[in-house]
């Protein structure tokens with residue numbers, strides 16, 4: 584294998600690794616965002632569970648004070664009734680007291696349901712909170728790992744980038760220019776062509792003339808995708 588091929592392959596190996604690492608570096612922040620969104624959604628669920636529990640607790644207090652108010656009203660009515668002389672008025676008063684007692688009975692039934700609801704919601708909140716804490720821990724760990732990984736990738740890119748100049752120095756200027764142009768265009772700069780004349784990059788057949796040149800290991804481009812070619816051995 585001619586030195587230009589060997590040297591270019593060495594440089595290409597480094598550059599491909601850098602390209603892949605840069606891609607990874609682009610993806611990591613997106614993965615972190617996704618994890619942050621996941622934890623925000625879990626936190627919203629927790630808030631919702633908390634709000635529901637608070638709403639019921641508030642409703643319990645409201646019902647209890649309504650019962651207390653009616654009890655006061657009943658006591659007042661009872662005191663008033665002791666002063667009434669007329670039987671019809673007295674009966675009317677007793678009827679009023681009964682109406683108030685019925686109201687209390689209804690409220691007490693509602694209160695029992697609220698107590699059940701309260702217990703359920705508190706339990707749900709505790710469970711949601713437990714799940715949230717576990718999830719938050721997991722996500723934090725994952726984010727820490729990704730952050731550390733990004734740092735490692737950056738270090739590796741710097742290390743590889745530092746290896747490029749001595750590799751470039753071994754390559755003829757005009758070949759290097761062609762290589763860089765191909766690299767910038769996003770194509771694989773140097774590709775294998777097999778004995779059947781199929782380019783390893785575009786998978787199309789090159790012309791017999793191009794094949795002859797690759798056998799001689801001259802600097803030659805694929806007729807289809809214009810990448811530099813070397814013969815597979």
Ligand SMILES: [Zn+2]
Pocket residue numbers: 782783784785786787805806807808809810
């Ligand atoms: Zn090709």
